[in-house]
Amino acid sequence: MPRASLFVPCYIDTLFPEAAIAMTRVLERVGVDLDFPRSQTCCGQMHVNTGYADDVDHLVRNFLNVFEHAEHVVAPSASCVATVRHMYPDMAKRSGDPALIEAVDAFTPRVKEFSEYLVDDLGITDVGASFPHSVAYHPACHATRLLGVGDRPLQLLRNVAGIRLKDMPRANECCGFGGTFAVKNAEISAAMLADKVADVIHAGAEVVVASDNSCLMHIAGGLQRQRTAVRTLHLAEVLASQEGVPA
Amino acid sequence: MSDARIPLPFHEAAPRALDDGQLRRNLANVTSSIREKRAAMTSEMPDWEALRDAGKAIKEHTLANLGHYLEQLEASVTAAGGTVHWARDADEANRIVRDLVRETGTRDVVKVKSMTTDEIHLNEALAEDGVTAIETDLAELIVQLAHEPSSHILVPAIHKNRSEIRALFLEAFDLDPSELSDDPAALAGAARRFLRERFLTAKVAVSGANFAVADTGTLCVVESEGNGRMCTTLPDTLITVMGIEKVVPTWRDLEVFLQLLPRSSTAERMNPYTSFWTGVREGDGPQTFHLVLLDAGRSATLRDEAGRDTLRCIRCSACLNVCPIYERVGGHAYGSVYPGPIGAILTPQLRGAKQDGELPYASTLCGACYEVCPVKIDIPSILVEMRRRTVHKERAESRLPATSLIDAALRGAAVAFATPRRYEAAQRLARIGQAPWVRKGVLKNLPGPLAGWSDARDLRAIPKQAFRDWWRERDEKQEMDA
Numbered sequence: 114m115p116r117a118s119l120f121v122p123c124y125i126d127t128l129f130p131e132a133a134i135a136m137t138r139v140l141e142r143v144g145v146d147l148d149f150p151r152s153q154t155c156c157g158q159m160h161v162n163t164g165y166a167d168d169v170d171h172l173v174r175n176f177l178n179v180f181e182h183a184e185h186v187v188a189p190s191a192s193c194v195a196t197v198r199h200m201y202p203d204m205a206k207r208s209g210d211p212a213l214i215e216a217v218d219a220f221t222p223r224v225k226e227f228s229e230y231l232v233d234d235l236g237i238t239d240v241g242a243s244f245p246h247s248v249a250y251h252p253a254c255h256a257t258r259l260l261g262v263g264d265r266p267l268q269l270l271r272n273v274a275g276i277r278l279k280d281m282p283r284a285n286e287c288c289g290f291g292g293t294f295a296v297k298n299a300e301i302s303a304a305m306l307a308d309k310v311a312d313v314i315h316a317g318a319e320v321v322v323a324s325d326n327s328c329l330m331h332i333a334g335g336l337q338r339q340r341t342a343v344r345t346l347h348l349a350e351v352l353a354s355q356e357g358v359p360a
Numbered sequence: 361m362s363d364a365r366i367p368l369p370f371h372e373a374a375p376r377a378l379d380d381g382q383l384r385r386n387l388a389n390v391t392s393s394i395r396e397k398r399a400a401m402t403s404e405m406p407d408w409e410a411l412r413d414a415g416k417a418i419k420e421h422t423l424a425n426l427g428h429y430l431e432q433l434e435a436s437v438t439a440a441g442g443t444v445h446w447a448r449d450a451d452e453a454n455r456i457v458r459d460l461v462r463e464t465g466t467r468d469v470v471k472v473k474s475m476t477t478d479e480i481h482l483n484e485a486l487a488e489d490g491v492t493a494i495e496t497d498l499a500e501l502i503v504q505l506a507h508e509p510s511s512h513i514l515v516p517a518i519h520k521n522r523s524e525i526r527a528l529f530l531e532a533f534d535l536d537p538s539e540l541s542d543d544p545a546a547l548a549g550a551a552r553r554f555l556r557e558r559f560l561t562a563k564v565a566v567s568g569a570n571f572a573v574a575d576t577g578t579l580c581v582v583e584s585e586g587n588g589r590m591c592t593t594l595p596d597t598l599i600t601v602m603g604i605e606k607v608v609p610t611w612r613d614l615e616v617f618l619q620l621l622p623r624s625s626t627a628e629r630m631n632p633y634t635s636f637w638t639g640v641r642e643g644d645g646p647q648t649f650h651l652v653l654l655d656a657g658r659s660a661t662l663r664d665e666a667g668r669d670t671l672r673c674i675r676c677s678a679c680l681n682v683c684p685i686y687e688r689v690g691g692h693a694y695g696s697v698y699p700g701p702i703g704a705i706l707t708p709q710l711r712g713a714k715q716d717g718e719l720p721y722a723s724t725l726c727g728a729c730y731e732v733c734p735v736k737i738d739i740p741s742i743l744v745e746m747r748r749r750t751v752h753k754e755r756a757e758s759r760l761p762a763t764s765l766i767d768a769a770l771r772g773a774a775v776a777f778a779t780p781r782r783y784e785a786a787q788r789l790a791r792i793g794q795a796p797w798v799r800k801g802v803l804k805n806l807p808g809p810l811a812g813w814s815d816a817r818d819l820r821a822i823p824k825q826a827f828r829d830w831w832r833e834r835d836e837k838q839e840m841d842a
């Protein structure tokens with residue numbers, strides 16, 4: 114039986130627990146033995162990306178301690194996984210601590226985004242989900258460009274019973290969130306969001322799906338403010354959905 | 361860069377640009393069409409990725425041996441009859457060019473489009489001697505006539521439309537409105553008549569360079585209109601100002617860059633005009649050639665491990681065209697000769713003015729720039745590193761315990777996230793503390809910097825149960841069941 118440890122980023126833990134719960138259900142359904150190390154807190158993404166990497170060195174060490182013995186670490190957030198895989202090595206290097214550098218290098222490849230883990234490590238693209246709705250998939254920037262998850266989420270979505278996938282114009286364009294960018298450069302962020310919302314509506318789907326709650330939070334924020342009927346769901350929520358147990 | 365006239369900081373200029381509907385439409389049109397074309401032009405190349413790797417490798421090798429290749433370049437240019445000058449900074453470069461122009465006694469200089477001479481504000485420096493430098497690239501001419509800086513590396517007048525250009529030409533060329541329509545061909549014709557006269561009379565031309573070949577001493581300029589070639593062939597004296605990072609070791613290396621550059625920049629298989637010149641040749645072209653090698657912060661950038669990669673840039677502007685921020689605010693908002701993603705990392709390094717510290721924040725780190733860069737500069741990672749430096753600088757300069765509310769919040773969060781106990785306490789506190797802003801389950805009118813968020817977006821209130829609480833509850837239940 115495959116074993117994995119759940120890494121549930123702070124904002125998902127706090128704001129979007131349903132995404133992590135859905136991920137848990139999907140992984141358990143396909144037979145993964147899961148644990149959730151409760152001593153985890155935050156990977157430090159927001160700090161690192163805002164220029165505060167030096168304030169959160171301790172989070173890198175925490176993270177390594179928490180997941181030290183994990184076979185695989187799986188998270189429902191591409192951007193947090195990208196922080197661990199791409200930023201931790203730089204931070205370790207800057208610390209000048211050879212033990213930390215070595216530990217980070219050895220550890221980070223085991224940290225996987227949800228769709229990577231399903232498709233690459235488990236070799237599963239059909240999780241037995243059913244979701245009879247029209248869906249537009251938003252390829253989150255950090256998922257596609259930083260992690261290179263490619264079409265793994267789409268492979269998973271295509272095997273969902275009853276789903277109708279809709280094309281979205283300019284799907285690859287950033288929604289304008291960018292973490293603290295959304296408050297530091299709020300006007301530009303809002304302008305980008307307005308265009309994304311227009312593209313979502315143009316796609317004509319009932320639901321927007323992404324593999325990161327950060328983009329979804331942003332897109333939902335715009336969709337809701339404009340009183341549209343489109344809802345947002347994390348990829349895991351769609352995959353968790355089954356006949357009789359809808360998302 | 362020494363620059364007395366530093367424009368508005370980004371956070372003030374960007375919202376103004378956003379409000380300019382005409383600018384937004386022009387930018388959206390141009391960037392979206394060039395994006396599509398670039399994608400087509402690069403995807404038809406089976407070895408595009410290999411070319412990018414080669415471009416990166418050649419630049420890395422050259423930069424690692426920059427001193428050697430620059431000395432080789434100096435020797436080859438000198439052997440071919442040119443004169444090489446070394447300029448530590450913008451002032452020194454300007455002084456060299458001013459002296460050279462003064463020696464010729466001319467008052468008119470024609471210019472080939474060049475970022476480097478914009479960077480050092482050469483035109484303004486020449487004007488102090490009463491010398492007029494006419495930009496001969498059509499788009500550069502347009503922004504020059506409008507007394508504006510260019511807003512795009514490659515398409516300097518991207519922010520202007522036809523009717524605006526017509527108005528400028530009517531005034532500058534002293535034409536009757538009946539003589540000029542806003543038809544692109546008519547506009548180009550008017551500019552051509554104006555420029556021809558300049559080409560035929562100018563004694564001195566000033567250019568930049570896209571590449572300089574160390575082993576032959578050959579300079580290269582890549583362009584679309586042919587006006588650059590007029591400048592590099594007709595006048596008696598040619599002065600080229602070039603950043604030291606533009607050197608490549610051999611002719612063979614151009615094979616890589618002359619494929620990468622046009623496809624990345626104008627989305628063409630080959631640009632219409634590629635001019636090469638090597639020193640001087642009696643009876644053919646300029647009889648005097650000067651090459652000014654400009655440092656202006658580049659060797660400092662080269663010494664810096666994190667910033668070094670920035671110097672690989674071949675100024676193709678692909679990163680601007682795909683940047684969603686650039687597409688919304690245009691080039692002027694960046695307040696620098698180098699706008700967009702490359703500007704956001706290059707300007708703080710080369711100019712380093714106080715306000716440049718905010719430029720690296722003009723990005724969502726979406727990575728679109730890195731995806732297209734022909735020399736694979738990892739711009740997002742450099743942006744993050746430049747942000748780290750901004751934070752350090754702001755802290756060093758501030759005597760307050762925090763430099764801003766965001767700074768205070770992030771410092772607090774770094775402490776709160778240190779242990780699970782504190783983290784969970786903060787989580788509970790947020791759940792209770794949100795109450796004043798919750799309306800029907802939605803967070804509205806948030807305070808402080810968060811207002812930037814809630815001005816345009818809703819946010820669902822923090823739910824009662826965090827994932828970790830759900831997990832524990834389930835664990836306990838399972839244990840009880842067992």
Ligand code: SF4
Pocket residue numbers: 624672673674675676677678679680702729732733734735736737
């Ligand atoms: S950074 Fe890369 S994409 Fe941007 S202008 Fe330079 S070479 Fe082109």
